[in-house]
Amino acid sequence: MNTTTKEKISTTRQWHEKPDGPIATREMNREEIEEYRRALVLSYKCENSAIKFHFQRITDVNDTDRDDCLWLKYTLDCEVAGKPSIRTVATLKLPIPAKLREEADKMKREMAKKKGRK
Numbered sequence: 001m002n003t004t005t006k007e008k009i010s011t012t013r014q015w016h017e018k019p020d021g022p023i024a025t026r027e028m029n030r031e032e033i034e035e036y037r038r039a040l041v042l043s044y045k046c047e048n049s050a051i052k053f054h055f056q057r058i059t060d061v062n063d064t065d066r067d068d069c070l071w072l073k074y075t076l077d078c079e080v081a082g083k084p085s086i087r088t089v090a091t092l093k094l095p096i097p098a099k100l101r102e103e104a105d106k107m108k109r110e111m112a113k114k115k116g117r118k
Contacts, residue, residue, distance in 0.1 A: 027097045033072065040074055040090060050077045051089065058093070068101075069093045 028036075033053060040051050053074045058066035074090040 027095050028072070028092075036090070036092075037074060040076075044076060044089065046076065046078075051075065052077075055094075065093060069095050 037051055037053055038048075041048055044051065051074055053072060056071040056073055058069060058071060060066060070093075072092045072094050073088050075086050076089045078085055078087060080087070
């Protein structure tokens with residue numbers, strides 16, 4: 001048995017995340033969002049601060065959920081080819097909470113009234 005052979009460096013992609021994630025069937029609260037982030041930290045075996053999340057509007061004009069949902073994206077601080085990088089490790093499509101949607105509609109109506117007065 002030869003114990004001096006070196007392990008070959010992989011030339012293939014190591015992660016296979018899909019750009020479009022699953023659709024949540026219900027709203028997630030702050031604790032659930034953070035709990036999922038912690039699960040990703042354990043899964044990737046990284047520092048707690050290496051995984052962050054943010055919300056992003058759906059910009060695809062063909063997506064029928066774009067007015068009712070947002071993307072929740074989890075990103076990982078990592079190194080790619082020796083350079084600091086950020087990559088998306090999880091994406092969820094979340095329904096916009098009804099309360100937030102109502103507040104946004106109210107703001108739109110108020111802005112429309114202000115424009116109408118000018």
